[in-house]
Amino acid sequence: MKLASLKSGRDGRLIVVSRDLSRAVEVSNIAHTMQQALDNWQQTEPRLQNIYQQLNEQQSLGFEFDQQACHSPLPRAYHWADGSAYVNHVELVRKARGAQMPDSFWHDPLIYQGGSDTFLAPTQDIQIPELDWGVDFEAEIAIIVDDVMLGCSTKDAGQHIKLICLVNDVSLRNLIPGELAKGFGFYQSKPSSAFSPVAVTPDELHTHWQDSKVHLPLSVHFNNELYGQPNAGVDMTFDFSQLLSHAAKSRPLAAGTIIGSGTVSNKDRSVGSCCIAEQRMLETIEHGKPISSFMRYGDNIRIEMFDHQQNSIFGQINQNLHPVE
Amino acid sequence: MKLASLKSGRDGRLIVVSRDLSRAVEVSNIAHTMQQALDNWQQTEPRLQNIYQQLNEQQSLGFEFDQQACHSPLPRAYHWADGSAYVNHVELVRKARGAQMPDSFWHDPLIYQGGSDTFLAPTQDIQIPELDWGVDFEAEIAIIVDDVMLGCSTKDAGQHIKLICLVNDVSLRNLIPGELAKGFGFYQSKPSSAFSPVAVTPDELHTHWQDSKVHLPLSVHFNNELYGQPNAGVDMTFDFSQLLSHAAKSRPLAAGTIIGSGTVSNKDRSVGSCCIAEQRMLETIEHGKPISSFMRYGDNIRIEMFDHQQNSIFGQINQNLHPVE
Numbered sequence: 120m121k122l123a124s125l126k127s128g129r130d131g132r133l134i135v136v137s138r139d140l141s142r143a144v145e146v147s148n149i150a151h152t153m154q155q156a157l158d159n160w161q162q163t164e165p166r167l168q169n170i171y172q173q174l175n176e177q178q179s180l181g182f183e184f185d186q187q188a189c190h191s192p193l194p195r196a197y198h199w200a201d202g203s204a205y206v207n208h209v210e211l212v213r214k215a216r217g218a219q220m221p222d223s224f225w226h227d228p229l230i231y232q233g234g235s236d237t238f239l240a241p242t243q244d245i246q247i248p249e250l251d252w253g254v255d256f257e258a259e260i261a262i263i264v265d266d267v268m269l270g271c272s273t274k275d276a277g278q279h280i281k282l283i284c285l286v287n288d289v290s291l292r293n294l295i296p297g298e299l300a301k302g303f304g305f306y307q308s309k310p311s312s313a314f315s316p317v318a319v320t321p322d323e324l325h326t327h328w329q330d331s332k333v334h335l336p337l338s339v340h341f342n343n344e345l346y347g348q349p350n351a352g353v354d355m356t357f358d359f360s361q362l363l364s365h366a367a368k369s370r371p372l373a374a375g376t377i378i379g380s381g382t383v384s385n386k387d388r389s390v391g392s393c394c395i396a397e398q399r400m401l402e403t404i405e406h407g408k409p410i411s412s413f414m415r416y417g418d419n420i421r422i423e424m425f426d427h428q429q430n431s432i433f434g435q436i437n438q439n440l441h442p443v444e
Numbered sequence: 445m446k447l448a449s450l451k452s453g454r455d456g457r458l459i460v461v462s463r464d465l466s467r468a469v470e471v472s473n474i475a476h477t478m479q480q481a482l483d484n485w486q487q488t489e490p491r492l493q494n495i496y497q498q499l500n501e502q503q504s505l506g507f508e509f510d511q512q513a514c515h516s517p518l519p520r521a522y523h524w525a526d527g528s529a530y531v532n533h534v535e536l537v538r539k540a541r542g543a544q545m546p547d548s549f550w551h552d553p554l555i556y557q558g559g560s561d562t563f564l565a566p567t568q569d570i571q572i573p574e575l576d577w578g579v580d581f582e583a584e585i586a587i588i589v590d591d592v593m594l595g596c597s598t599k600d601a602g603q604h605i606k607l608i609c610l611v612n613d614v615s616l617r618n619l620i621p622g623e624l625a626k627g628f629g630f631y632q633s634k635p636s637s638a639f640s641p642v643a644v645t646p647d648e649l650h651t652h653w654q655d656s657k658v659h660l661p662l663s664v665h666f667n668n669e670l671y672g673q674p675n676a677g678v679d680m681t682f683d684f685s686q687l688l689s690h691a692a693k694s695r696p697l698a699a700g701t702i703i704g705s706g707t708v709s710n711k712d713r714s715v716g717s718c719c720i721a722e723q724r725m726l727e728t729i730e731h732g733k734p735i736s737s738f739m740r741y742g743d744n745i746r747i748e749m750f751d752h753q754q755n756s757i758f759g760q761i762n763q764n765l766h767p768v769e
Contacts, residue, residue, distance in 0.1 A: 129483060129698075158454060195522045195698055197561035200631070221626070231628040232557045236522035236698035247694065248595060269768060270573060291694060301546070303556040304629020306525070310695040369572065369616060370635040373454075373520055373561035443594060 120164075120171040120320045122282065123434075124153050124190045126240065131190040135170045136317055140434055142181035144174055153192050153318070157374040160265045160281055168320075186434045191238040191314035192284055193263070193375055199235035199312070200366050201259070201288055201379035202228055206356040208384030208393075211400040228357045228365045231304050233288070235377070239313035241434065244441040245289055245414075247310065253293030254414040254440055257382040258339045258393035258422045259286040260351050262359045263318060267372040276360035276367075277331050283324065285315035285337070285422055286379050287436045292396055292413060314377075315422070315433035323432065331358035333424075335432075337383045339393050340421040346398075347391030351383045351424075414440045445489075445496040445645045447607065448759075449478050449515045451565065456515040460495045461642055465759055467506035469499055478517050478643070482699040485590045485606055493645075511759045516563040516639035517609055518588070518700060524560035524637070525691050526584070526613055526704035527553055531681040533709030533718075536725040553682045553690040556629050558613070560702070564638035566759065569766045570614055570739075572635065578618030579739040579765055582707040583664045583718035583747045584611040585676050587684045588643060592697040601685035601692075602656050608649065610640035610662070610747055611704050612761045617721055617738060639702075640747070640758035648757065656683035658749075660757075662708045664718050665746040671723075672716030676708045676749075739765045 121138060124131025125145075130152040134143040149166045150156035156163045174180050203209045206224055213220045239245065247254050263282040271279070294308035321328045327335045334352030338345070357365075362378050383393045392398045399409035414420070422436040446463060449456030455477040459468040474491045475481035481488040499505050528534045531549055538545040564570065572579050588607040596604070619633035646653045652660045659677030663670070682690075687703050708718045717723045724734035739745070747761040 197520045197522060198559060203628075218627075224626070227626070229626055229628050230631050232559065232631060234523060234557065234695060236701055237696050246594065252694070269571065294694070299627050301549070301552070301554055302543075302624050302629070303528075303554050304627070306555050306557060307690070307693045365632070368632045369577070369619070370559060371562050376561055 120168050121317050121323065122153060122156070122167070122192065123317050124192055124194060125188050126190045129195060130154060131194045135167055135174055136184050137174045137181065138323070140184055140186070140317065140431060142174060143184040144170060144181040146170055154375050157263065157265060157281065160374065164281070186316040187242050189316035189434070190240045192282070192318040193377065194238055196235040196238070196375055196377050197373050198376040199233045199379070200230050200376070201233050201381060202230045202357060202362040203381035204228065204355050204357040204362060205381055205384040207354055207386050208382045208397055212396050214400055225356060228362055230362065230366060233305070233309050234311060237311045239311050239438070241313055241316045241436045243313060243438060245438050246441050246443045247291070248443045250415060251293060252291040255290045255292050255395045256414070256420040257288040257290055258337055258347070259288055259379045259382055260333050260337065261286045261314065261377050261379040262363070264363065264372060264376050264378070265374045267363065267367045267376065269367060269369065269371045271364055271367040273360045273364040276363040279363060280321060280331065280359055282318040283321060283333065284318040285424060285433050285436060287313045287420060287422055287438060288379060288382070289313070290394070290396070313436055313438055315436055317434045319432060327352070327426070331360040335424055335426065336390070337393060338423045338425060339391070342419050345391065347393045349383050349385035349390045349393060351380070353385050355380065416440055416442055445493050446642050446648065447478060447481070447492065447517065448642050449517055449519060450513050451515045454520060455479060456519045460492055460499060461509050462499045462506065463648070465509055465511070465642065465756060467499060468509040469495060469506040471495055479700050482588065482590060482606065485699065511641045512567055514641035514759070515565045517607070517643040518702065519563055521560040521563070521700055521702050522698050523701040524558045524704070525555050525701070526558050526706060527555045527682060527687040528706035529553070529680050529682040529687060530706055530709040532679055532711050533707045533722055537721050539725055550681060553687055555687065555691060558630070558634050559636060562636045564636050564763070566638055566641045566761045568638060568763060570763050571766050571768045572616070573768045575740060576618060577616040580615045580617050580720045581739070581745040582613040582615055583662055583672070584613055584704045584707055585658050585662065586611045586639065586702050586704040587688070589688065589697060589701050589703070590699045592688065592692045592701065594692060594694065594696045596689055596692040598685045598689040601688040604688060605646060605656065605684055607643040608646060608658065609643040610749060610758050610761060612638045612745060612747055612763060613704060613707070615719070638761055638763055640761055642759045644757060652751070656685040660749055660751065661715070662718060663748045663750060664716070667744055670716065672718045674708050674710035674715045674718060676705070679710050680705065741765055741767055
């Protein structure tokens with residue numbers, strides 16, 4: 120099943136989207152918003168699935184689906200926690216900062232909590248007042264869950280993964296070292312993120328959803344050139360069940376909690392990168408210093424994922440960087 | 445004006461509470477929930493104020509107000525960021541961890557983002573599976589704001605402070621060193637917080653609300669003994685306008701964002717402490733090692749604030765620590 124939120128008020132208006140992303144139907148009789156659907160997932164999910172099946176079978180049903188009319192699936196969420204599951208990326212970024220990565224990072228997941236009250240729409244401009252802050256994109260996978268009990272085991276976590284989507288976790292690289300040195304983690308260095316227009320249930324990924332990982336390449340275009348296409352199922356040290364269990368260690372998580380994978384990254388460097396920081400690190404290793412600059416005003420970032428028939432699964436994150444109006 | 449949320453569903457049911465906390469009225473014709481009221485504050489605030497005035501003037505109006513029936517003012521929120529505005533407390537806690545505090549902490553606010561999807565009710569048990577995690581309370585003040593623009597100045601921030609309440613920011617002290625060493629800040633070490641039953645508009649504090657600070661003692665009882673009563677307006681290095689402006693540096697903040705002060709702490713040690721960690725540090729300085737243990741199952745923590753006539757302003761946070769059921 121594929122779901123999206125049309126721009127409308129603060130929380131959007133829930134729609135069911137056809138598998139080929141061509142058509143959609145409103146479902147306000149089932150749930151007005153994505154959050155409402157997730158709050159009552161046991162009741163809403165079979166009814167939404169039923170609509171989805173009809174929509175795919177009857178070409179005459181619904182209206183034309185317009186990705187531009189979509190907000191992020193949850194325009195605002197109660198909890199957005201981002202992992203760093205591709206540990207070799209973390210190792211490279213740390214090296215780029217001149218910081219050492221502890222060995223424990225290979226067996227103890229790293230998670231930070233990000234701002235979830237003002238997400239950007241998938242095609243909304245990224246507005247940052249100062250280029251000196253070092254604006255970077257980070258292409259990631261994220262899961263959305265129903266209610267998760269305190270202490271949920273890795274084994275039990277998988278059943279709570281209800282939806283999957285893509286993220287652009289915008290990062291302000293030059294604010295990070297100062298902020299991390301203060302010891303409280305990211306705050307100003309992580310402005311609002313944007314999500315793919317469409318969130319899908321795990322069954323939509325068929326055999327590409329295995330071991331709580333998405334086994335498909337994540338396609339990143341920067342200014343219309345392919346920047347990276349690492350496989351999200353490769354080199355993911357911690358799968359989503361492990362990240363979720365880690366997040367629920369000391370408290371329950373509410374329905375609508377979003378957990379991100381961290382920047383997707385493969386050890387195979389021929390597949391490119393999902394953020395500029397990683398590219399700069401590779402340049403530093405090769406040339407002694409970074410060559411690529413961070414984003415400039417007018418720059419465009421596109422993030423998408425395709426199945427083996429080259430069909431877009433989640434629609435497209437497509438954003439330009441602009442100064443604050 | 446005083447507002448509260450009766451326990452009901454995931455978001456509670458908004459009520460207006462009389463100044464003396466004796467009576468309340470439902471206001472579903474104005475807004476069903478606290479979040480709804482904040483989402484449309486310009487429209488809802490004058491209408492709610494009108495009800496509040498009637499409630500205070502007419503003793504026959506409304507039903508008996510029961511603090512036990514209340515959830516936290518926002519049972520779940522889109523953004524909960526906690527500052528460390530009482531810097532001498534930060535300095536003591538760092539010393540207790542054997543960590544150095546950088547001088548920059550005196551002029552650059554420290555803020556972390558906490559879990560806001562599963563707040564505890566004001567009288568709800570704190571459930572923590574392992575006492576070894578070092579369970580501690582932290583008594584704090586918090587503000588709740590309407591929509592705040594990216595880059596909001598300290599000068600403009602004050603007008604966005606719509607409500608004030610108290611917080612128990614539960615902390616797992618023994619998880620903190622390991623978590624901070626990883627560099628991403630608190631996550632598992634900060635389980636769900638609880639808030640006072642009642643949130644009040646700044647005008648309720650009269651002259652005690654000055655310079656974006658609450659100039660009244662915060663009363664903390666641990667197992668029915670007075671543990672601390674520091675004045676929240678004293679030694680607050682960063683006021684709430686400064687914390688808010690810091691939070692909005694790189695992105696806008698949505699209505700319903702909650703910003704905490706961090707543990708209230710005065711340099712005058714005779715007023716006691718608002719958390720056990722601070723007490724343990726003072727013991728270490730005096731006796732060479734901490735004497736107080738962190739919370740044990742069955743322990744009770746009460747947090748309240750009184751005006752000069754000994755009237756409770758926000759109602760009472762009153763929680764017991766228990767193992768997970």
